[in-house]
Amino acid sequence: MSAKFLLILFFNFWLSTAQNNDATFLRALKDKWQNTPPNWDDNSDPCSGWDGIGCKDSRIITIRLASMDLRGTLTGDIGQLTELQILDLSYNKGLTGSLTSEIGKLKKLTNLLLVNCGFSGPLPDALGDLDSLIFLSLNSNGFTGPIPPSIGNLSNLYWLDLADNRLTGSIPVSTRTAPGLDMLTTARHFHFGRNMLSGAIPSRLFHSNMNLFHLLFENNQLTGSIPDTLGLVKSLEVVRLDRNFLTGNVPSNINNLTGLFEMFLSNNQLTGPVPSLTGLDALNYLELSNNMFDPSEVPSWVTTLQSLTTLRMNNTGLLGELPAALFSLSALQNVDLSNNRLNGTLDIGSSHSNELQQVNLQNNQIADFTQRNQYSIEVILVQNPICTESGTSGGFCSPPTKNGPSYFTQPNNCETRSCGSGQVSSPNCICAYPYTGDLVFRAPSFSNLANSAVYENLRNDMIRSFRESQLPIDTVSLRDPRIDFNDYLVIKLQVFPSGGERFNRTGILGVGFSLSNQTFKPSDTFGTYFFTGDVYDFSAGISGGKKSSNTGAIVGSVIGGCVIVALLIVAGIYISRKKGRAERTTNESSPFALWDANNGSGAVPQLKGTKAFSFEELSKYTNNFSETNNIGTGGYGVVYKGSLPNGQLVAIKRATRGSTQGGLEFKTEIELLSRVHHKNLVSLVGFCFDQGEQMLVYEYIVNGTVKDSLSGRTGIRLDWMRRIRIALGAARGLQYLHDLADPPIIHRDVKTNNILLDERLVAKVADFGLSKSLGDANVTHVTTQVKGTMGYMDPEYYMTNQLTEKSDVYSFGIVLLELITARNPIEKGKYIVREVKQAMDKSKELYNLQGVLDPTIGLTTQLKGMERFVDIALRCVEEAGDPRPTMSEVVKEIESIMELVGLNPNAESAANSAAYEYASNGSAHPYTGDDLFAYSGDHFSAKLDPK
Structure with missing residues (x-):
């Protein structure tokens, strides 16, 4: 261990003991926020039950306030909470302003979660000072400016999500004098989609020591070619480079990524041959549309991808006949080869995939269609010769349906209830106020939105995860899945409370954190996601519902009667126990109240060979605590040399007013000191707990330390x-x-x-x-x-x-x-x-x-x-x-x-x-x-x- 590390370690400890003002700084933050939890006003100590605040040894270590409708700014006071490990302010769009550079002082912070807030301005370089950071989620805000190169210093970072902001500039990589993202060898997630990043993707960004799972750069303004070093990152599972301005050939070594599940290269200006993806046996989702590849037939390697669910090569220069073997891929669900020059006869075959839902071949040159069976597949051949010839008819000559089949969670063997305003009938047919929001999956491995089994698996996984986290949920509902402009899968989520009709704040904070912190992990079918939570109305329906007057009168009478009886009982108990309670209070506040220090009788501490001195005795032994007997002064008091009647020299430490301990604590200390007796331990001779004084009497040691x-x-x-x-x-x-x-x-x-x-x-x-x-x-x-x-x-x-x-x-x-x-x-x-x-x-x-x-x-x-x-x-x-x-x-x-x-x-x-x-x-x-x-x-x- 280096001297520098130990110096930092011990200096930080000194700060934590000398400057423990966490409550003060959190209250300063509170003053800049609106809509903080009501119980923050109940007492001044955040560690005494403030919602969303977690403490350890009176230090604040977690702040979790997702979906609280907070409004205001995050001031520099946050940097003073030096023991903070988790900061989650997600789903509070009313939190605005810039991210303070004081955030860099939080050396123990492991999770910084500011998802779907209203922050703006540049990201501070001080983010690179968060040595312990594991999760950095700043997505769905309005941050501007470049990605700080200092983020490359975060050697423990696992999750980096800066997506859906307005970040500009190039992707930083390290130089001799500056860090860069290529240094993040432990990171698994690079999420930078939906920004305005520009310039070429640096070849030095990728190397064989990286362990990335997800590389998401979609919907930016990146130019240049895809670096061939991408093929060195063999751990990759998802690559999204779509919706940029990338040019040139796709590197030939991209088929080294044998663990790849999804690859999106669409909507660029890529040229050269269609890339060979031979050997990518795990590939589920392939999106190559809207590029300028060399004209070619459908590549033969496509028919070998047995895991493929979705093939999209719209407007990629394909020509010739479609091989029937393509449709026999067992997992295939969706094929989009529209806007190409495919010709001949379309033959889907009789052994096509049972999962196949749609084949979109519009605007090609297909002249015939061999229909062997009555297909349930949606085949789209509009704007092909087969549909323009006179007398040809068939459903396959109609445009594709814009809206696929809808899905929503069905009731669980019960009848959906009609609920009051704002309430929703849950899958268990219970009226409640659910916590809602959108689950957004950035790279799903399927395209069949009508497959209810997939959603039920997701739903069951979510329920199980929430319950394992001991969250107060009854059930979960999913509805209205859709693919948005970015090829993200968006699903409406409703989480229903257990044990009542609404969540309390602790429940919402737990569910929100589970989603913002990625505690809930969906299956590979859905892949990486983010959640945008709605503000939860904790008061919904409390004053809105009306009971009948008769019912109200009856309930009121019963409650009133119960209250009167309870008050009488309490009054009786109070009177009968008042005296005993007062005596106990006196004894607790002064544990020596019944202890006669002169003769040791009464409720004395359990002492071994230690004498209780009176104040008058010690005053006498020190010549009335004279200055000549003063042998030193410390922060808690003055030390006097004294001489007992038997001639023994003692050192008497007298605590100054204001530095004394409570009676119970003082009693505990002298009990401990009184029972240690060894020639190599300084002996406690006695003590004084008299006239408001606290003094310890030790044997006098002449030769110092x-x-x-x-x-x-x-x-x-x-x-x-x-x-x-x-x-x-x-x-x-x-x-x-x-x-x-x-x-x-x-x-x-x-x-x-x-x-x-x-x-x-x-x-x-x-x-x-x-x-x-x-x-x-x-x-x-x-x-x-x-x-x-x-x-x-x-x-x-x-x-x-x-x-x-x-x-x-x-x-x-x-x-x-x-x-x-x-x-x-x-x-x-x-x-x-x-x-x-x-x-x-x-x-x-x-x-x-x-x-x-x-x-x-x-x-x-x-x-x-x-x-x-x-x-x-x-x-x-x-x-x-x-x-x-x-x-x-x-x-x-x-x-x-x-x-x-x-x-x-x-x-x-x-x-x-x-x-x-x-x-x-x-x-x-x-x-x-x-x-x-x-x-x-x-x-x-x-x-x-x-x-």
């Missing part, structure tokens, strides 16, 4: 042997928390500032303010808001919010590296892990790390065991948690290193600190950090080390 000693501020010189002892002591303290505390505890903020040195330089782990209890020895992790200190934090914990004991192991690995380098974890833009790894060469003495080792550590010839020390440190800082050792394994390895260098792992350190050249120089006291008062609950933020 390991950080201070490494920096030289304490005057203590730490040689190699002493550093190994410090590492072992800290490791044993953490091992105790993980393995012997009941239940296990994760420290969550291991760092050299939280490891103290007593008079014998015994290491003691301190500051449990952010610690988390696993609650059960069998639990392996807790999911919690990310907290810790920049530079020491476990990347896996940051990414997943899953805190494990291995998170402490990672932080301890940083401590080990700090012990040998005396460098900060992140210093001058360099990350300690990367610096050590880059300098390492295991084939050389001391792994070639002489350049990064602390010069004061001692002579390099005396650093025995250093290589093993580095090895265990780097094992601790593995990016994933599983390969990291446990703290018990770390302890064993450091004990082994001590034995290697001739030290007794179980011996005490020096007799006193004087042996280590200790000299006080007025450095900050170890207790001045804020962490001692930072509660382990998730609503308190970690304080970042300023160094």
Whole structure:
């Protein structure tokens, strides 16, 4: 993992903890919108049930507001929601204006869905900054200007849909200095149809590393030839280049696309021979009409395409007789070879496809038609010699029907009901207000619009998908399929609610998102699609319907009586329980209300060896909290040195007014601290919860922090042997928390500032303010808001919010590296892990790390065991948690290193600190950090080390 990545990761974390103002910024967005959900006005916290808003650890991660009839603009405040992963504002045509460049700050955004809105103006280059983006759907708006080349930076992009806008300019490809769409090797969908793109399709757009499924450039202003590099993208299933100004020959290697289902090359100016598509056995739909190919007979390869449903070669210079074998293709439904020079006798044959619906051969030179059976096929021979000869008659001499047979979902074994205004009878014959809109399929593989079985399959797939997504739908209705000018299949959709006559907002948001996010996947028969949803009227019919006066009176009387009875019952309960409720409220707001701090009687916390001090006691022990006893100040309060009656020195941290925790939280913290007792852990002597004060009383540790000693501020010189002892002591303290505390505890903020040195330089782990209890020895992790200190934090914990004991192991690995380098974890833009790894060469003495080792550590010839020390440190800082050792394994390895260098792992350190050249120089006291008062609950933020 690069230092740059880790710097970005930890800096983003710092921003998320220091600037968590999501609610403020969403309310700023709300002020620019009309028609927001009514419950947005019920409270000020978006994470407390606002429709369409999803949160995690009090951060907004999803905004899903499809079909809400929102009106207004999307302001730059959106860029401040830095944890946002999904933004779906689709089907809100009242959202207008440009797309703010602040959108580029949403580094975690995976789905940006603005389908069928009213946005306009140029697309911002900042879209290329959305590193995590997977779905980018900006289709059916009014965006103008060029496609930003920066989109090529979106290495995770799967779905790119910019269709149906007014985009201009050329298709961007990469250069030495700029990105381009050719870099999107993970993308499966390029949807750019119905824009005004111009210029040639760059040959460098395609290469063999691409994995495209759908290439849609229809209805633009593209010129030049089709690049032969297109044949390199063998994953392609759909190619639409129709309705452009393309010229030249179709590249011969296009038949390399053996997985192609649909190909549309119509309405261009293509020349040369009709392309050979031999081997495209999967091809369903072929549209080559209105080009200027060389005159030729119907290609023989056409009769080999056994999957072909639709053949359209209108106005392509075809001549000669039609082979009867064409009509025996088993899947064939529609043939359009009109406006050519086909001649001779038309023979469809007796073994034609059972699916065949229409054969359009108008305006050719066919002189005869062999009719072997009474055909149900619509054959169109108007403007052929056979229909112009005197005395010839037949239905085949009539123009094609403009409107094919209509389809609509039939009732499900019930009788359609007559419903009130605005309501529709569902297929299950229930009157309701459906959610409606158009399903638009860009490349269907069939052309028989009368095939009801196809639509029923689509309908059943949709119902199944919605129910699997746990959406509140009863059923779905489809109706009025048609092919529009763009050869898109358009179907009217009605989605009916379950359990009532109308959807609530949550239901509409779910259905809308399922369609805008492509959660619903149709079969290959229908292919890729988009949906344009109508505004849903949540109030339809609420005040419109009228009941009879008699019914209304009866219902009103019943309801009134019930209300009176209910009020009497509630009043009785209220009176009988008022006193008990008041007592419970008092106890909950002040959990020590019944606890006499002087004698420990009453409902006390479950404490082990921890004393409750009164305010008067601690005032006495600190000389009335005098300035001379002030040994440091932190963000949460002042630390005072005190002396107990038995002579024990203590450090008393007194929280300032306004920074105190709630009583329950304070009680929880002292209960946790009171039950950890180990020589390598700083002990909590007691606490004060009296007269509105909150104070923690710790044993006084004279020699400060390991950080201070490494920096030289304490005057203590730490040689190699002493550093190994410090590492072992800290490791044993953490091992105790993980393995012997009941239940296990994760420290969550291991760092050299939280490891103290007593008079014998015994290491003691301190500051449990952010610690988390696993609650059960069998639990392996807790999911919690990310907290810790920049530079020491476990990347896996940051990414997943899953805190494990291995998170402490990672932080301890940083401590080990700090012990040998005396460098900060992140210093001058360099990350300690990367610096050590880059300098390492295991084939050389001391792994070639002489350049990064602390010069004061001692002579390099005396650093025995250093290589093993580095090895265990780097094992601790593995990016994933599983390969990291446990703290018990770390302890064993450091004990082994001590034995290697001739030290007794179980011996005490020096007799006193004087042996280590200790000299006080007025450095900050170890207790001045804020962490001692930072509660382990998730609503308190970690304080970042300023160094």
